[in-house]
Structures are given as C-alpha cells and as structure tokens.
Amino acid sequence: MRRLAILIVLFGGMQLVLPLGTQGQGSQALLSFGFLILGAYTVGEIAAGVGLPKIVGYLLSGVLFGPHVLGAVTEAGATRLAPISELAVAIIAFLAGAELRWAEVRDRGTVLGKIMTVELVLSFVAIAGFVYLTRGWIPPAADLPAIEALAFAMLFAAVAIVHSPAVTMALLTETGAKGPVARTTLGVVLLADVAVVLLFSGVLTFARVLAPPAGPVAGPSLLLVLWEIGGALIIGSAMGAAVAAYLRFVGKDLVLFGVLAAFFGLEVAQLAHVELLLTMLMAGFVAENFSEHGEKLRHAMERSAAPIFVVFFALSGAKIELAQVGPLLPLVVPIAIVRGLAIWSGVKIGARWARTKDDESRYVWMGLVSQAGVAIGLAAILAEAYPERGPHLAGMLLALIAVNESVGPILFRRALDKSGETGESSSTGTASPASASAGKAVPDGEPRQAPS
Numbered sequence: 001m002r003r004l005a006i007l008i009v010l011f012g013g014m015q016l017v018l019p020l021g022t023q024g025q026g027s028q029a030l031l032s033f034g035f036l037i038l039g040a041y042t043v044g045e046i047a048a049g050v051g052l053p054k055i056v057g058y059l060l061s062g063v064l065f066g067p068h069v070l071g072a073v074t075e076a077g078a079t080r081l082a083p084i085s086e087l088a089v090a091i092i093a094f095l096a097g098a099e100l101r102w103a104e105v106r107d108r109g110t111v112l113g114k115i116m117t118v119e120l121v122l123s124f125v126a127i128a129g130f131v132y133l134t135r136g137w138i139p140p141a142a143d144l145p146a147i148e149a150l151a152f153a154m155l156f157a158a159v160a161i162v163h164s165p166a167v168t169m170a171l172l173t174e175t176g177a178k179g180p181v182a183r184t185t186l187g188v189v190l191l192a193d194v195a196v197v198l199l200f201s202g203v204l205t206f207a208r209v210l211a212p213p214a215g216p217v218a219g220p221s222l223l224l225v226l227w228e229i230g231g232a233l234i235i236g237s238a239m240g241a242a243v244a245a246y247l248r249f250v251g252k253d254l255v256l257f258g259v260l261a262a263f264f265g266l267e268v269a270q271l272a273h274v275e276l277l278l279t280m281l282m283a284g285f286v287a288e289n290f291s292e293h294g295e296k297l298r299h300a301m302e303r304s305a306a307p308i309f310v311v312f313f314a315l316s317g318a319k320i321e322l323a324q325v326g327p328l329l330p331l332v333v334p335i336a337i338v339r340g341l342a343i344w345s346g347v348k349i350g351a352r353w354a355r356t357k358d359d360e361s362r363y364v365w366m367g368l369v370s371q372a373g374v375a376i377g378l379a380a381i382l383a384e385a386y387p388e389r390g391p392h393l394a395g396m397l398l399a400l401i402a403v404n405e406s407v408g409p410i411l412f413r414r415a416l417d418k419s420g421e422t423g424e425s426s427s428t429g430t431a432s433p434a435s436a437s438a439g440k441a442v443p444d445g446e447p448r449q450a451p452s
Contacts (some may be wrong), residue, residue, distance in 0.1 A: 004189060019439050021172060022291065023266040032077035035073065036062075036065070037307045038368070039072070039314070040057070040061040041310055043057040043060055044056075045057070047201070051410075053409045053413040054218065055170045055174065056223060056410060059320075059406065059409075063317040066320075068318075069322045070322070080163050081311065084308060085264060085311075085312050085315050085361040087167065087262055088265055088305070089264045089277065089280075089306045090265050091259075091309075092282065094281070094287075095284060095302070096168075096186065096191075096281055096284065097240075097284025097286075097287075098285065098294060098297075099169075099186055100219055100285050100287040104187075104222050111356060113191065114353045115343065115350035115353075115354055116192050119343055119347050120161055120199070121338070121345055122279065123160075123339060124154075124344075127161065128150075128154050128254065130289075130335060135149045138331065139392060141389075148211035150210065152389065153202065153204070155204050155382055160375075161196060161199075162192075162375040163193070164371050165189050165193055166312070166373060167372055168189045169186070169411055170309060171412050175413065175416050177421040179420070180356075181360055181364055181421055182367075182421050184356070186362050189368065193281075194278060195359060197228070199241075204382075204385060214416070226275070228274050228371065232269070232276075232279040232282065233444065235269070235274055236278065236282025237282055239279070240282060241286055241290065242293075243291070244290045244291035247292075247293040247294065249285070251293055252406050254296055255300045258297055258298075258305075259305070275343075277374065278349065291365060316317060316372055318397075319376070320402045328395065331396060336403045336407075337398075343368050348365070363415035363418060366415035367412040368414075369407060369408035369412070371400075371404040371405055379397040379401070
C-alpha cells in the first residue's frame with residue numbers, strides 16, 4: 001500500500017510539473033529521467049513483492065507511465081532519453097563480455113556452440129514454416145505468390161529467433177545466479193547475438209532475390225556486413241587493451257572512467273559503423289582477461305549504471321503500444337508458442353549432443369525466450385528494406401517481442417530458482433539499485449553486485 005501511495009504521489013507531481021517544462025526539451029528529458037528512476041524502481045519493488053522479477057516491474061512501469069497509456073513520460077521525453085538506452089546497451093555488453101573467461105570459452109566453447117546451433121536452426125525452421133503455412137491469416141502475405149511468401153516467412157523467422165543479452169544480464173545480476181544454468185544461458189545468448197546478425201544479413205540478401213522490394217531500396221552489401229562484425233572485433237579488442245592499460249597504470253576514479261569508457265565505445269561504434277554489442281562485448285572480454293584489476297572496474301560500472309539500467313527497461317516498456325499489440329495477439333501468440341517449443345526442443349537436442357548436465361538440458365531454454373533491443377532494431381531494418389509490406393511485418397514482430405519481453409524474464413527467473421542458482425539477494429526482492437550495487441553479487445560467477 002505504501003508503494004502504491006508513492007506511485008500516486010509521483011504521478012500526481014509529474015502531472016503538475018510537466019506543463020511547466022513544455023518549452024524546454026532538456027528540462028523535460030531530465031524530469032522524465034528522474035521520474036522513471038523513482039517510478040520504475042517502485043513498480044519493480046511491487047513486482048518483487050509478488051514473486052516476479054524486478055525487470056518485469058520496470059517494463060510494466062514503462063508501459064503504464066509511457067506515452068501510450070498515462071502519458072506521464074511523453075513521446076518527446078522518451079525520444080530525448082534515447083542516448084540513455086544506448087549507453088545502457090554499451091554497459092550491458094561490456095559487463096557481459098567481462099563475464100567470459102578465456103579458460104571457460106576454451107573449455108566450454110564446443111558445448112555452447114552445439115546448443116546454440118541446434119536451437120537457432122530448429123527455431124528458424126519452425127517459425128518460418130509456421131508463418132508460411134498460416135500465411136492466409138497474415139494480411140501482408142495472404143495474397144503473395146508462394147515464393148515471395150517464403151521469403152517473408154524467412155525474414156520474419158530471422159528476427160523472431162533473436163534472444164536478449166540485456167534481459168539475461170539483468171536477471172543474472174538481480175538474482176546473483178552463478179551456476180551452470182546461468183553460465184550456459186549467458187554463453188549461448190552472447191554467441192547467438194553474433195550468429196543472428198550474420199544470419200539476418202544473409203536472409204535479407206537472399207530474400208531480395210526471391211522478392212525484390214518495390215523502388216530503389218539499397219540493401220546491406222556483403223563487405224558492409226563483414227566490416228560490422230570484423231571491425232567490431234578489431235575496435236573492441238583495441239578498446240579493451242586500452243582499458244586494461246588504464247587499470248594497470250592509473251586505476252583511479254573507476255566509477256567515472258567506466259561510464260566514460262562506455263560513452264566512448266558507443267560513439268566510436270556509431271562513427272565506425274560497427275556492431276555496438278559486439279564491440280563492447282569484445283572490449284569487456286579483453287579488459288577482463290588481460291588485466292588483474294578487471295573486477296574492480298566491473299564493481300564500479302555496476303554501481304554507477306544501476307539507475308541507467310532501470311530507465312533502460314522502463315523505456316523499453318514505453319515503446320510498447322497496447323493499441324497496436326492487442327489486435328495482433330491472435331496472430332503472434334501462436335507464433336510465440338511455436339517459438340517456445342522450438343527453443344525447448346533445440347536446447348534438449350543440443351544439450352544431449354553436447355552431453356551437458358541434466359539441469360542445463362532442463363532449464364536453459366527458459367533463459368532464451370526473452371527478446372528486446374536487438375530484435376527491435378532488426379525489425380526496423382526489415383521495415384525499411386520493404387517499405388510496402390515491411391511495416392506490417394515489423395508490427396507483428398514488435399507484438400511478438402512484447403509478448404516474449406513480458407514472459408521471458410519470468411521464465412528465466414523460474415529456471416534459476418528451480419535449479420537452485422539464485423543468490424540470497426533475490427529472495428528478499430527489496431534491495432534498491434544503489435544498495436544492490438554495493439551488495440552481495442557480481443556477475444562473474446563469484447559473489448556479485450546487482451544493478452537491476
């Protein structure tokens with residue numbers, strides 16, 4: 001009741017103050033940022049109180065207070081906060097890369113590769129086949145020739161199979177999980193992030209041959225795709241080496257340095273036109289494995305990034321338009337079920353092939369259901385590539401992402417609980433972002449700090 005009262009007071013205050021900032025976009029963005037930190041954190045605490053992951057509360061707060069429901073955060077305010085989301089992605093990717101130890105990659109790379117390969121291939125085939133067979137109920141594909149319908153089904157599946165590194169990291173840091181299910185899930189998600197970028201680019205090129213878009217729409221060249229991946233590895237490695245050198249020879253003001261490093265990586269990735277997630281992932285991996293002080297930087301980044309993570313997931317929820325998602329649910333819910341079954345089957349088969357432990361075979365699939373930023377970005381590329389039919393397919397994908405974004409964290413939290421890998425910090429569900437960052441857990445398989 002007390003938290004509900006806090007929400008009502010915050011919302012009422014926002015309604016009173018918001019009109020005063022309509023002339024100043026900067027002040028409106030700052031006001032929205034502060035409101036989302038408090039509002040999303042409060043809803044996250046309410047979600048934790050009923051046994052849900054805090055991230056679900058952050059997402060729900062974005063939906064509730066976003067421009068499409070109560071409007072406490074306006075469309076303009078959310079747009080002005082886009083750099084916060086980009087910074088959060090950069091920090092999440094760096095921390096995820098820092099999770100990977102070279103010894104673990106060397107010893108378990110084959111296991112992770114087998115699980116990822118079977119899961120992605122089976123999911124792609126199942127979703128593409130289902131969309132193709134049910135195309136009569138999908139408006140943009142209902143009147144297409146069979147070959148063009150197949151191309152669109154493949155494009156849809158290439159986006160639908162994407163996972164979410166951001167959600168995975170958020171749940172691991174919130175729960176303090178550090179066992180084989182957590183490690184395997186994170187490894188598969190990170191490897192799949194690279195694989196799906198390559199797969200989507202290849203499928204888009206192939207689809208343009210089967211179903212050429214109307215008008216002169218340029219598609220990504222092979223050299224551009226190779227540079228996005230290869231350039232990200234090169235730039236990320238160089239950045240990671242620079243971070244390791246700073247930690248060795250300077251090693252001061254790590255809170256400020258961590259945020260500045262993430263900003264720097266974000267800007268360099270945009271200027272060089274390379275894949276941001278892969279760039280920062282590589283930077284974190286190199287910095288962690290070639291420095292004796294990487295753990296200190298991780299601690300500092302988690303402490304400074306806690307409110308950024310809260311706002312990031314709230315903004316992700318604010319992008320969900322219930323008016324558009326609702327009518328599409330009869331179409332996307334069956335697709336979500338097929339996707340979930342394919343992920344479950346793929347992990348089962350891949351885990352048996354890799355001869356993993358029973359818990360990994362039983363629970364890892366639950367950590368692969370979530371979707372978020374990467375899938376949204378690929379859906380936007382699909383809409384641009386096919387101006388006539390692409391926007392409707394992108395709308396269906398966004399509705400599917402909304403479903404998976406809501407259900408996925410709950411499933412992953414349940415998997416971590418059932419496998420006995422959650423830390424003590426997750427049992428209370430009451431740690432604030434600041435206290436969690438200074439608390440019991442860090443995301444490296446040892447006692448960890450939890451930013452979100």
